[in-house]
Amino acid sequence: MTERKPPGVSFETWADKQIRDAERRGDFAALPGAGKPLPSLDAPYDELWWIRGKMQREGLSALPPSLVLRKEAEDAMEAVAAAATEAQVLRIVAAINDKLRDALRRPPEGPPLGRGLFDAEQVLADWRAARAAEAAAREEAAPAQEPPVSESQGRGGWGRLFRRSRSS
Structure with missing residues (x-):
């Protein structure tokens, strides 16, 4: 739109x-984004949508650092639960402990942090116990498999009827 609107022509046309x-x-x-739906089409109207979007893009938070x-x-503990x-x-524990150690040395603004470092050995022991409990639950929930029928045992049922009718 480098052209200027000619005089006498309505702006709309x-x-x-x-x-x-x-x-x-x-x-x-x-x-x-051509042909894609608008990302916030179903979201309720928010007067500060552009501020929230800018903060999200810049990685800023409205929460105090603590x-x-x-x-x-909390997210680190969820990641631990999902770790393979x-x-x-x-x-994961080492990374979050580094951040917590820095915060304990120089307390951040806002409410008190209210937590100490994670004990890596305890977290690992809890993770192992949770994995063992999951494995036990899976074994318990799995149906008991029937042993396969060998050819010498015969098929029984319809197969036996079918063999009789063919041999007669």
């Missing part, structure tokens, strides 16, 4: 003409 010309040139064809760290500690190996568990 001039804008519509600019849009039609751009569509013909294909200026709208390769826009990001509460953010508490939430990170002991090495992953130890890495």
Whole structure:
């Protein structure tokens, strides 16, 4: 839209003409998100939607740093529960303990942190116990498998009837 609106032409018709010309040139064809639904279409209206979006894109939080760290500690324990190996568990615990150690040295703003470091050995023992309980629950829930029927035992039932009728 580098052109100026000519005098005597209504703004609506001039804008519509600019849009039609751009569509013909294909200026709208390769826009990001073309053909996709708007991400916040079903969300309730929020007057501060643009502030919240900007904060999310910038990685900012409206919570005080101490509460953010508490939430990170909770998320770390959820990640531990979903971890596949002991090495992953130890890495997750070491990472959150580093953050907690920094916060304990220099307390962040906001309410008190209210928690200490995680005991890596205890977390690992709890993780092992949870894995063992899951395995036991799976074994208990699995139906008892019947041993396969060998050819010497015969098929029984309909197979026996079918063999009799063919041999007679």
